[in-house]
Amino acid sequence: MSKKFVIAALLLAGGAVYFLAGMPRKATTPLADFTVPFVYGHFQVPKENPLTKEGVALGRRLFYDPRLSGNNEISCATCHQQALGFTDGLKASVGASGVPLSFNSMALTNLLWGPQRFFWDGRSVSLEDQALNPIQHPDEMAQDLDALMDELAEDETYKALFDTAYGGISPEAVAMALASFQRTLVSANSRYDQYLRGEISLTPEEEKGRKLFMAHPDAKVAQKGGNCIDCHSQFLTSGFSTALDGFSNNGLDGEDGLLPGLSAVTGKAAHRGFFKTPSLRNIAVTAPYMHDGRFDTLEEVLDHYDSGIKDSSTLSPLIVEADNQPLDRRQRGQISLNLTADEKKAIIAFLHTLTDEDFLTDPRFSNPFEEEAGDDAR
Ligand code: HEC
Numbered sequence: 500m501s502k503k504f505v506i507a508a509l510l511l512a513g514g515a516v517y518f519l520a521g522m523p524r525k526a527t528t529p530l531a532d533f534t535v536p537f538v539y540g541h542f543q544v545p546k547e548n549p550l551t552k553e554g555v556a557l558g559r560r561l562f563y564d565p566r567l568s569g570n571n572e573i574s575c576a577t578c579h580q581q582a583l584g585f586t587d588g589l590k591a592s593v594g595a596s597g598v599p600l601s602f603n604s605m606a607l608t609n610l611l612w613g614p615q616r617f618f619w620d621g622r623s624v625s626l627e628d629q630a631l632n633p634i635q636h637p638d639e640m641a642q643d644l645d646a647l648m649d650e651l652a653e654d655e656t657y658k659a660l661f662d663t664a665y666g667g668i669s670p671e672a673v674a675m676a677l678a679s680f681q682r683t684l685v686s687a688n689s690r691y692d693q694y695l696r697g698e699i700s701l702t703p704e705e706e707k708g709r710k711l712f713m714a715h716p717d718a719k720v721a722q723k724g725g726n727c728i729d730c731h732s733q734f735l736t737s738g739f740s741t742a743l744d745g746f747s748n749n750g751l752d753g754e755d756g757l758l759p760g761l762s763a764v765t766g767k768a769a770h771r772g773f774f775k776t777p778s779l780r781n782i783a784v785t786a787p788y789m790h791d792g793r794f795d796t797l798e799e800v801l802d803h804y805d806s807g808i809k810d811s812s813t814l815s816p817l818i819v820e821a822d823n824q825p826l827d828r829r830q831r832g833q834i835s836l837n838l839t840a841d842e843k844k845a846i847i848a849f850l851h852t853l854t855d856e857d858f859l860t861d862p863r864f865s866n867p868f869e870e871e872a873g874d875d876a877r
């Protein structure tokens with residue numbers, strides 16, 4: 500084999516890797532106005548899919564485009580609506596087939612932090628990996644990927660956008676663009692954020708709720724605990740990002756009713772009934788609640804944590820031992836926070852401070868096709 504041939508073959512192989520990794524072929528622009536609060540901590544963007552202005556703009560367009568579905572009627576935004584914190588207000592989402600899905604739509608907020616596994620049961624390992632799932636799922640968007648590639652190639656605008664951002668149209672590029680757009684969905688201007696920055700103070704009721712939210716129950720201290728922060732951690736109020744720490748069983752079902760949850764992914768019986776601990780940001784607008792949308796209101800959620808916990812072999816130890824009563828006054832087998840009606844109301848008032856109106860109306864996250872139609876009308 501000649502030396503020249505070997506080098507050419509190596510270059511070709513290198514080129515293939517280069518293309519698969521989806522490196523931009525043309526000059527792209529780093530996202531200039533992307534800032535995140537320092538207190539949210541460390542986050543990672545995959546090296547092979549850096550945030551670029553072009554990639555994000557393309558992802559936004561794809562997210563809102565019903566042509567991504569087989570019947571050209573369902574877009575990502577059908578089930579992930581900005582005004583509802585990128586959820587859909589339904590108990591179980593309905594897509595192309597009209598058959599309700601098994602799960603409640605998930606909010607798409609601050610996805611750069613929190614558990615770096617996606618879906619309620621964590622079966623997807625990255626946003627890139629996640630994106631092609633709903634497109635092909637028969638009950639979601641029911642689209643054939645080859646047909647989609649052809650459809651996109653017929654559209655001059657898409658052709659130009661894909662060429663610039665990813666050097667051409669491919670399923671990988673679709674996934675990378677959708678992931679990039681979703682990474683920019685950062686919510687950081689709720690009243691709680693303004694409070695953290697020292698710009699406002701909370702009302703006495705919200706402050707009481709904040710303290711309850713942040714405290715672990717301990718009968719030895721005067722401050723009662725609501726226990727929430729043990730799982731909905733730190734400023735982000737989502738589960739921990741390390742390993743599988745962001746998944747747990749929060750007592751929705753007893754032993755017999757436990758769904759596989761995370762155990763379907765890990766194969767471990769100890770993970771039965773484990774689901775992703777979602778961020779509570781914008782929680783006041785994302786009803787109904789939990790993986791199956793079983794609770795319509797935050798009042799029902801608080802009643803659950805206070806007195807509705809169902810015991811099982813995988814129930815989180817953080818809940819088992821969470822009780823505000825001294826040991827000798829506890830009834831055996833009964834798990835309860837023993838909160839008063841006022842205390843539950845205070846926690847709900849605090850949860851409302853997590854609503855970020857700027858995020859819910861930010862034009863950068865809105866439907867670009869409506870924006871374009873508006874431009875044309877002008
Ligand atoms: C028919 C409704 C529907 C459509 C359409 C839909 N989704 Fe979803 N989405 C859901 C539901 C329901 C879940 C939770 C599903 C599960 O856990 O199995 C979800 C979960 C997600 C998650 C995981 C979030 C997390 O925190 O783990 C992401 C990301 C996401 N969707 C993005 C998208 C994108 C991108 C599209 C378009 C390509 C899309 N979705 C289309 C209903 C939908």
Ligand code: HEC
Nearest residue numbers: 725726727730747749774775776777788789790800804815
């Ligand atoms: C042991 C960990 C744990 C504790 C403690 C905990 N949560 Fe949760 N929370 C979860 C998990 C896990 C889920 C998702 C469960 C599911 O859907 O199966 C969840 C879901 C929720 C939801 C619904 C989110 C959505 O998008 O549907 C709300 C609201 C909520 N929790 C509020 C609270 C409040 C308020 C407290 C304190 C009173 C609290 N949680 C304490 C783990 C916990």
